[in-house]
Amino acid sequence: MAELVFPLFLVMLASIFQGTFGLGMKYTEPLAWESWWLVHSTVAMLLFPWLWALAVVPDLFTVITSSPAEALQGGMLFGFLWGIGGIMFGLCVPYIGVALTYGIVMGLAAMMGSLIPLLQLENFGANPALPYIVTGIVLLLVGVSFVAAAGIKRDRLAAESGKEIEGVQTGKMFRIGLVIAIVCGVLSSLLNVGFSNTESVGTAAEQAGALTRNSALARWVVVLTGAYIMNAGYALFLLFRNRTWSSFATPKSGKAYKWAIIAGLLWFAALGVYGQGAALMGDIGPVIGWPILLGLALIISTGLGIYTGEWAGAKKPFRIMAVGIAILIVSIGILGFSNSVASEMPVKEAVVSSAE
Numbered sequence: 001m002a003e004l005v006f007p008l009f010l011v012m013l014a015s016i017f018q019g020t021f022g023l024g025m026k027y028t029e030p031l032a033w034e035s036w037w038l039v040h041s042t043v044a045m046l047l048f049p050w051l052w053a054l055a056v057v058p059d060l061f062t063v064i065t066s067s068p069a070e071a072l073q074g075g076m077l078f079g080f081l082w083g084i085g086g087i088m089f090g091l092c093v094p095y096i097g098v099a100l101t102y103g104i105v106m107g108l109a110a111m112m113g114s115l116i117p118l119l120q121l122e123n124f125g126a127n128p129a130l131p132y133i134v135t136g137i138v139l140l141l142v143g144v145s146f147v148a149a150a151g152i153k154r155d156r157l158a159a160e161s162g163k164e165i166e167g168v169q170t171g172k173m174f175r176i177g178l179v180i181a182i183v184c185g186v187l188s189s190l191l192n193v194g195f196s197n198t199e200s201v202g203t204a205a206e207q208a209g210a211l212t213r214n215s216a217l218a219r220w221v222v223v224l225t226g227a228y229i230m231n232a233g234y235a236l237f238l239l240f241r242n243r244t245w246s247s248f249a250t251p252k253s254g255k256a257y258k259w260a261i262i263a264g265l266l267w268f269a270a271l272g273v274y275g276q277g278a279a280l281m282g283d284i285g286p287v288i289g290w291p292i293l294l295g296l297a298l299i300i301s302t303g304l305g306i307y308t309g310e311w312a313g314a315k316k317p318f319r320i321m322a323v324g325i326a327i328l329i330v331s332i333g334i335l336g337f338s339n340s341v342a343s344e345m346p347v348k349e350a351v352v353s354s355a356e
Contacts, residue, residue: 024263095177103148108185
C-alpha cells in the first residue's frame with residue numbers, strides 16, 4: 001500500500017507548491033518585469049535544480065554525458081518549446097482575458113501533457129488503467145471549463161462595477177487570441193513530455209547509485225536547461241531592447257527580489273517533488289501524475305483567490321466555480337485510483353511468467 005500512497009502524496013505535496021508560487025508574481029515592482037523574470041528563472045530553472053540534483057545524484061555530470069544523445073536533445077528541445085508557450089501566455093491575455101486564457105491553457109496542458117506520454121507507452125491500449133485515465137482527464141477538462149467560465153463571469157461583474165479588467169477583444173482579434181491560447185496550451189504541456197522522454201537519463205542516475213525518486217532530478221536539469229535558455233534569452237532580449245538594465249539597481253526593490261527568489265524556489269519545488277512521485281509510479285507516472293498536479297494546483301490557487309477576496313460579491317460565479325472544483329476533486333480521485341490499477345499490471349504479467 002505504501003508504494004501506491006507515497007507517490008500520490010508527493011504529487012499532492014507538489015501541487016501545493018505549484019498552486020502558491022504565483023503569489024510572488026504580484027510583487028514584481030519596482031523592478032522591470034524582465035529584470036524580475038531573469039532573477040526568478042535563474043533560481044527556478046538553473047540554480048535550484050542543479051544544486052538539488054548535485055546533492056542527490058552521484059556523479060551527476062557523468063550521468064548526463066553518458067545518457068543517450070536523443071534523450072538529452074529531446075528533453076532540452078521540449079523544455080525550450082515549453083518556454084515559448086510560457087511567453088505566449090502573456091500575449092493571450094489582452095485578446096481573451098485572464099480567466100479564459102488560464103482555462104484553455106490549463107486544460108490543454110493537462111490533457112496533452114498526459115496523453116502524449118500515454119501514447120508513447122508500449123502497448124498502452126492494453127493497460128487496465130486506460131479507461132480510468134481517460135475518464136479522469138475528461139472530467140478534469142470539464143472541471144477546468146467550469147472554473148474558467150466562473151472566472152469570466154466574475155470578471156464581467158467586476159467590469160460592470162467599474163473595475164479595470166484586462167481583455168477581452170471581439171471578432172477577429174478574439175479569434176486570434178483563441179488560436180494563440182490553443183498553441184500556448186499545447187506548448188505548455190511539453191514540460192511534462194520532456195520529463196517523460198528523459199527516462200533513460202533517470203535510469204543512468206539510478207545505475208550511478210541515485211534513489212529511484214531522486215533520479216527525477218537528473219531528468220529535470222536536462223529539460224530545464226532548454227527552458228532556461230528560452231526564458232533567460234527572452235528576458236535578456238527585453239533588457240537590451242527596453243534598456244532596462246538600470247532596473248536592477250532600483251531603490252527599495254528588496255521585496256521584489258525576495259519574491260522572485262521565493263517564487264523560483266516554490267516553482268521548482270513543485271516540479272522536483274512531482275518528478276519524484278512520478279518516478280516512483282514507473283512509466284505511467286507522467287501520465288497520471290501530471291493532470292493530478294495541475295488539477296490540485298488549480299484548486300489551491302482558486303482557494304487562495306477566495307482567501308484574498310477575488311470572489312467577493314460574485315455569488316453566482318462562485319457557485320459555478322464550486323461545481324468546477326467538485327468535478328476536479330472527482331477527476332483527481334479517479335486518476336489516483338488509476339495508479340493502483342496500473343500497478344497491478346506488472347504483477348499479473350509476473351504471475352503468468354512464473355506459471356509458465
